[in-house]
Amino acid sequence: xxxxxxxxxxxxxxxxxxxxxxxxxxxxxxxxxxxxxxxxxxxxxxxxxxxxxxxxxxxxxxxxxxxxxxxxxxxxxxxxxxxxxxxxxxxxxxxxxxxxxxxxxxxxxxxxxxxxxxxxxxxxxxxxxxxxxxxxxxxxxxxxxxxxxxxxxxxxxxxxxxxxxxxxxxxxxxxxxxxxxxxxxxxxxxxxxxxxxxxxxxxxxxxxxxxxxxxxxxxxxxxxxxxxxxxxxxxxxxxxxxxxxxxxxxxxxxxxxxxxxxxxxxxxxxxxxxxxxxxxxxxxxxxxxxxxxxxxxxxxxxxxxxxxxxxxxxxxxxxxxxxxxxxxxxxxxxxxxxxxxxxxxxxxxxxxxxxxxxxxxxxxxxxxxxxxxxxxxxxxxxxxxxxxxxxxxxxxxxxxxxxxxxxxxxxxxxxxxxxxxxxxxxxxxxxxxxxxxxxxxxxxxxxxxxxxxxxxxxxxxxxxxxxxxxxxxxxxxxxxxxxxxxxxxxxxxxxxxxxxxxxxxxxxxxx
Amino acid sequence: xxxxxxxxxxxxxxxxxxxxxxxxxxxxxxxxxxxxxxxxxxxxxxxxxxxxxxxxxxxxxxxxxxxxxxxxxxxxxxxxxxxxxxxxxxxxxxxxxxxxxxxxxxxxxxxxxxxxxxxxxxxxxxxxxxxxxxxxxxxxxxxxxxxxxxxxxxxxxxxxxxxxxxxxxxxxxxxxxxxxxxxxxxxxxxxxxxxxxxxxxxxxxxxxxxxxxxxxxxxxxxxxxxxxxxxxxxxxxxxxxxxxxxxxxxxxxxxxxxxxxxxxxxxxxxx
Numbered sequence: 085x086x087x088x089x090x091x092x093x094x095x096x097x098x099x100x101x102x103x104x105x106x107x108x109x110x111x112x113x114x115x116x117x118x119x120x121x122x123x124x125x126x127x128x129x130x131x132x133x134x135x136x137x138x139x140x141x142x143x144x145x146x147x148x149x150x151x152x153x154x155x156x157x158x159x160x161x162x163x164x165x166x167x168x169x170x171x172x173x174x175x176x177x178x179x180x181x182x183x184x185x186x187x188x189x190x191x192x193x194x195x196x197x198x199x200x201x202x203x204x205x206x207x208x209x210x211x212x213x214x215x216x217x218x219x220x221x222x223x224x225x226x227x228x229x230x231x232x233x234x235x236x237x238x239x240x241x242x243x244x245x246x247x248x249x250x251x252x253x254x255x256x257x258x259x260x261x262x263x264x265x266x267x268x269x270x271x272x273x274x275x276x277x278x279x280x281x282x283x284x285x286x287x288x289x290x291x292x293x294x295x296x297x298x299x300x301x302x303x304x305x306x307x308x309x310x311x312x313x314x315x316x317x318x319x320x321x322x323x324x325x326x327x328x329x330x331x332x333x334x335x336x337x338x339x340x341x342x343x344x345x346x347x348x349x350x351x352x353x354x355x356x357x358x359x360x361x362x363x364x365x366x367x368x369x370x371x372x373x374x375x376x377x378x379x380x381x382x383x384x385x386x387x388x389x390x391x392x393x394x395x396x397x398x399x400x401x402x403x404x405x406x407x408x409x410x411x412x413x414x415x416x417x418x419x420x421x422x423x424x425x426x427x428x429x430x431x432x433x434x435x436x437x438x439x440x441x442x443x444x445x446x447x448x449x450x451x452x453x454x455x456x457x458x459x460x461x462x463x464x465x466x467x468x469x470x471x472x473x474x475x476x477x478x479x480x481x482x483x484x485x486x487x488x489x490x491x492x493x494x495x496x497x498x499x500x501x502x503x504x505x506x507x508x509x510x511x512x513x514x515x516x517x518x519x520x521x522x523x524x525x526x527x528x529x530x531x532x533x534x535x536x537x538x539x540x541x542x543x544x545x546x547x548x549x550x551x552x553x554x555x556x557x558x559x560x561x562x563x564x565x566x567x568x569x570x571x572x573x574x575x576x577x578x579x580x581x582x583x584x585x586x587x588x589x590x591x592x593x594x595x
Numbered sequence: 596x597x598x599x600x601x602x603x604x605x606x607x608x609x610x611x612x613x614x615x616x617x618x619x620x621x622x623x624x625x626x627x628x629x630x631x632x633x634x635x636x637x638x639x640x641x642x643x644x645x646x647x648x649x650x651x652x653x654x655x656x657x658x659x660x661x662x663x664x665x666x667x668x669x670x671x672x673x674x675x676x677x678x679x680x681x682x683x684x685x686x687x688x689x690x691x692x693x694x695x696x697x698x699x700x701x702x703x704x705x706x707x708x709x710x711x712x713x714x715x716x717x718x719x720x721x722x723x724x725x726x727x728x729x730x731x732x733x734x735x736x737x738x739x740x741x742x743x744x745x746x747x748x749x750x751x752x753x754x755x756x757x758x759x760x761x762x763x764x765x766x767x768x769x770x771x772x773x774x775x776x777x778x779x780x781x782x783x784x785x786x787x788x789x790x791x792x793x794x795x796x797x798x799x800x801x802x803x804x805x806x807x808x809x810x811x812x813x814x815x816x817x818x819x820x821x822x823x824x825x826x827x828x829x830x831x832x833x834x835x836x837x838x839x840x841x842x843x844x845x846x847x848x849x850x851x852x853x854x855x856x857x858x859x860x861x862x863x864x865x866x
Contacts (some may be wrong), residue, residue, distance in 0.1 A: 223860070230861075233726060
């Protein structure tokens, strides 16, 4: 029975290994799914960011380009006037006319054009400067000159009169010394930023200029800050990441919050950024992952419990089958007064032989069971013949020779184990083909039957019979030796001889 | 049976390991490590090649010293690298040959970015914008680009103005005159040898403002360009380190101050 227990342990180990493998597989699948969901969520945020940033940038572009185009057209005419040698008065008149037009077409976002033209300050908006006003020292003049012909966008400043934040477009004229300029309100840009971010939750729109100064921000209090020179703030972190990457989007962490940013360039080197607080989206994902894993582990524990209990039940069933067979064996042996315990011993020997052959535990058990019931056919033989004390007549011998076929017939009922009949059917066959009932030879005889044949013969010789006593070990050994190749399969006969030689005290038959 | 289970287990582990490795395909493309930076550090000097008549980027002043915006920036970069800046005047036409032969380590002189140059050299990120503009005398009757048809135009040889002119479809039938440097180019315009000069706006403005003569600039520019520093194609570590320093200079304002000194305002476009 110890062998049976060992089989159970290895089976359990195997079951645990398979369960661990399946668990790992499922875990892998869940993690892969989570990674996919994570990247998909991130992608969604990025797409939303792209949409918002592009929409803001487009609106701002439109707004700015209106001003820039107006500027260019005015400068074109001014160039012509300078080259044609027009007087200051004529130029001033032009500026006044243009300014009226500009104020109208920009819906008062600009007051008009002014400039330093051919050495004099001219203003189309009729703004009169102080006596110490030096136009060539003003940022609009300096920036225009520095930008050598491109339209310069001057840093925003707060206009005292209108109390709105203004930027200035300025450009040099054809003589490389005159400059025309136009003030432009950025209130509209601030409105655009605030509107876009109001539509989306957790989204912040930021417009930065080339120096990373905030032109517009959904949070008005941030306008005017220089993010590049700050330290440790969200803005400075954002700019730091921004300067490091060439991609249109990136993510970074600050103060434990995860942000996803999408950037779009605006025509004049400004940047439009959509900043998303992605922590909530991602933390939700993490919770889902946690719950999924817990649910999976729970399901698995339940599965484990079910498997173990089913395993136990299966064991009981196997045990039951074994016990039934043993009972049957006892019933067989009970019929014959002299062969009490014969089936058990044959089963034992057969199992030992198969063990020495390297049979697996399962096959050993199978042969054991075959051995137990190999003589089941005897039930069909009349008591008088079986228990006859003297020598048998030929007729009576023939009757006994039918017990293998009868056994096979009886065992044909066990459809779950068709091999069970093998031992019973052919344990009297001989490898030289002179056995019964079918006269098959050599490898045609199933291995199990050949093994049982040797075991059966050994037990027959080492037990008392009605017509003789137990034979001595030498005689037994010689008989087996003699039968090698004729009655017995040489391989199994050799193993039997091995067992005999090890049984120095000749006690094996009594165990 | 146990062997089969073990085999399957190992196979699955190997498979998942392979998939993970493939999935983590986010391998950043590493630039091949070269010793260009180390060579410069060991030599203790960076040799800068320039056209010495390209104000205000790099030019000779009255005392014969080589000064300019690019020179000031290069000086600061070399300070931060811990090496000396060596300024070598070269022929602008031969700049690529001089770079590849090792006579100079970099071309840093208001060099415009072109696809061809990006191919044959390792360029830094652009640091300034520029246009190719047309300069005429104040008594000229040229109003726009179309008026340049059939006229005599001057360019500096080896400059992008030359190439831009060739590709332009607005100007046809023009005779092109090439000169060694921009100062000469303007002189020839003064003398009437050419009707118009095609120059980088940055140089044009500087020279015009210095001069006593009145020039005019046409409202249409021929091309919009960006300036970058050129290194040898394989000198990745050197280029990357210089780029890093430029970024630092942008962040701490050093770059902006140099620009203000030469142009009155920060017109650099370093990120």
